[in-house]
Amino acid sequence: GIYLYGxxxxxxxxxxxxxxxxxxxxxxxxFAEKFLKxxxxxxxxxxxxxxxxxxxxxxxxxxxxxIDGVEFMGPSKDKPET
Amino acid sequence: xxxxxxEHQFSYPWETVVKAAMRKYPNPMNPSVIGVDVLxxxxxxxxxxxxxxxxxxxxxxxxxxxxILGTNHTQTYVKEHSVVDPEEKKMELCSTNITLxxxxxxxxxxxxxxxxxxxxxxxxxxxxxxxxxxxxxxxYLESMMARRMSANARKDxxxxxxxxxxxxxxxxxxxxxxxxxx
Numbered sequence: 001g002i003y004l005y006g007x008x009x010x011x012x013x014x015x016x017x018x019x020x021x022x023x024x025x026x027x028x029x030x031f032a033e034k035f036l037k038x039x040x041x042x043x044x045x046x047x048x049x050x051x052x053x054x055x056x057x058x059x060x061x062x063x064x065x066x067i068d069g070v071e072f073m074g075p076s077k078d079k080p081e082t
Numbered sequence: 083x084x085x086x087x088x089e090h091q092f093s094y095p096w097e098t099v100v101k102a103a104m105r106k107y108p109n110p111m112n113p114s115v116i117g118v119d120v121l122x123x124x125x126x127x128x129x130x131x132x133x134x135x136x137x138x139x140x141x142x143x144x145x146x147x148x149x150i151l152g153t154n155h156t157q158t159y160v161k162e163h164s165v166v167d168p169e170e171k172k173m174e175l176c177s178t179n180i181t182l183x184x185x186x187x188x189x190x191x192x193x194x195x196x197x198x199x200x201x202x203x204x205x206x207x208x209x210x211x212x213x214x215x216x217x218x219x220x221x222y223l224e225s226m227m228a229r230r231m232s233a234n235a236r237k238d239x240x241x242x243x244x245x246x247x248x249x250x251x252x253x254x255x256x257x258x259x260x261x262x263x264x
Contacts, residue, residue, distance in 0.1 A: 010117045012138055012159075020119065027120075031104060031131075036097050036168055040129060049123070056119045060136070065159050066180050067121060067136060 013059025019052040087209035096171045096196040099204040103173060103194060104133075104166075114139045116157075131166045137177070158182050171196050187213045 011020040026045035034041065060067055092099050117138035125131055137160040162177040173194040179187060190210040197203035 010138075012117055012119050012136060016119070023120070027123075028101075028105060032101050035131060035166075036100065038168060042125070049120070052120075056121070056136075065136070067159075067161060 011056060011059070012063065012065070013055055016052060016055035016059060019048070019055050023048040023052040084212045085209070086212065087207070089208070090206045091197065092204045092206065093202065094204060095202055096173075096194065096204045099194055099206075100166060100173045103175070103192075104164075116140055121161075128167070129169065131168075133162075133164045133166075135162045135164070136160070137162055160188075185215055187211075 011017045030043045119136045122134040139158050159181045161180050164175040166173045175192040178189045192208045194206050
């Protein structure tokens with residue numbers, strides 16, 4: 001039962017969970033304090049995001065999770081410009 | 083195929099609800115989501131934030147279904163695309179399962195926007211299309227999934243109202259409630 005609470009915080013790659021938390025913390029702060037308040041400066045978390053991404057994409061590949069080519073019924077067709 | 087939709091109102095401004103929605107996983111009130119990762123994220127030319135996330139979920143299929151599927155592999159992956167438009171004050175979120183797709187598909191769409199007459203109230207509209215492949219199990223499973231969607235939607239409302247704005251005791255109670263369910 002209680003263990004669920006710990007399990008809930010994980011990343012798909014067990015090794016990525018700490019990196020994920022670090023990135024999430026950075027992102028959540030930017031999202032709440034800058035983005036939603038109309039501050040258009042870019043998000044400052046790109047470095048922690050890249051480190052976290054490398055880990056996650058490796059885990060996804062290792063676990064053979066089919067993340068590509070998914071059609072959504074939704075939202076707008078515009079692609080992000082990153 | 084079952085189409086299911088609902089609407090909720092939160093007694094909080096849009097910003098508050100959207101912050102909660104972005105952080106809703108991991109969340110002890112929705113035990114079916116056991117992990118979440120950001121796959122890609124960026125701003126578009128209109129200043130909207132796009133996020134692609136991978137959710138690891140436990141659907142909690144009944145054991146009879148697991149037996150028929152011939153697997154204990156009820157961990158399913160869901161891909162989610164959300165768009166937050168801070169000017170229009172709209173958050174749209176679409177998700178679909180990317181595993182067990184030969185068997186079932188659950189496409190869900192959520193939109194959060196301020197109440198047109200009251201900026202302190204946020205409206206959530208939620209719709210889902212559930213398709214189960216195969217004949218005999220279909221209607222039973224579709225109804226079951228639709229019921230789960232309803233239950234999860236109620237949790238979502240609780241989530242934004244209580245979890246993120248939370249108190250420790252609230253959380254503790256929820257976990258204990260889960261213990262009873264488990």
